[in-house]
Amino acid sequence: xxxxxxxxxxxxxxxxxxxxxxxxxxxxxxxxxxxxxxxxxxxxxxxxxxxxxxxxxxxxxxxxxxxxxxxxxxxxxxxxxxxxxxxxxxxxxxxxxxxxxxxxxxxxxxxxxxxxx
Amino acid sequence: xxxxxxxxxxxxxxxxxxxxxxxxxxxxxxxxxxxxxxxxxxxxxxxxxxxxxxxxxxxxxxxxxxxxxxxxxxxxxxxxxxxxxxxxxxxxxxxxxxxxxxxxxxxxxxxxxxx
Numbered sequence: 001x002x003x004x005x006x007x008x009x010x011x012x013x014x015x016x017x018x019x020x021x022x023x024x025x026x027x028x029x030x031x032x033x034x035x036x037x038x039x040x041x042x043x044x045x046x047x048x049x050x051x052x053x054x055x056x057x058x059x060x061x062x063x064x065x066x067x068x069x070x071x072x073x074x075x076x077x078x079x080x081x082x083x084x085x086x087x088x089x090x091x092x093x094x095x096x097x098x099x100x101x102x103x104x105x106x107x108x109x110x111x112x113x114x115x116x117x
Numbered sequence: 118x119x120x121x122x123x124x125x126x127x128x129x130x131x132x133x134x135x136x137x138x139x140x141x142x143x144x145x146x147x148x149x150x151x152x153x154x155x156x157x158x159x160x161x162x163x164x165x166x167x168x169x170x171x172x173x174x175x176x177x178x179x180x181x182x183x184x185x186x187x188x189x190x191x192x193x194x195x196x197x198x199x200x201x202x203x204x205x206x207x208x209x210x211x212x213x214x215x216x217x218x219x220x221x222x223x224x225x226x227x228x229x230x231x232x
Binding site for chain 1: 121123126150152154159160161162163164167208210212218219220221222223224225
């Protein structure tokens with residue numbers, strides 16, 4: 001089974017702090033994603049990566065950056081946390097689709113609920 | 118840009134009965150994938166069912182089936198014989214067949230199962 005883990009389930013930070021959220025997958029997936037989930041808005045894509053050291057902006061990248069130094073690990077960085085970044089953050093991974101139909105399914109981690117005070 | 122709309126923020130159903138969750142989407146593409154994801158209270162998002170746009174046959178997975186109407190851009194999820202374990206947030210999602218692999222999600226529908 002695919003396993004996607006996130007470093008923390010709950011996190012409380014102060015405004016202005018630098019925050020690191022880590023995600024690790026164990027299935028050799030090329031693609032990794034960071035979403036934030038807010039009530040009534042569903043999930044919105046922050047950043048994604050399709051290879052080591054490669055990254056692409058999603059729909060709401062402002063205030064965030066990412067790092068992918070190893071294939072299995074994708075980090076989300078809040079350079080200076082703000083209260084409007086209080087949210088649930090979900091990481092996901094998937095295979096590059098050329099390997100076959102059906103393998104493009106994204107697998108999600110348990111999420112990190114971040115509270116910025 | 119593609120958009121996905123779930124117009125039912127909350128739904129409830131009696132245990133053992135059938136419920137249908139609605140989803141519409143907007144796209145100019147002809148080749149894409151559609152998904153229903155389930156997020157139980159424990160928060161781990163899991164895939165329920167997927168549909169390739171080029172397939173006319175509706176996908177089914179045990180008690181879960183979809184009604185895919187490509188011309189109407191509609192993708193509803195039917196849950197038959199509802200069980201208490203089906204209680205969750207359900208998200209409809211869209212992905213283009215080529216290019217970026219990102220998912221576009223709807224707002225979600227919270228499903229409650231009444232015993």
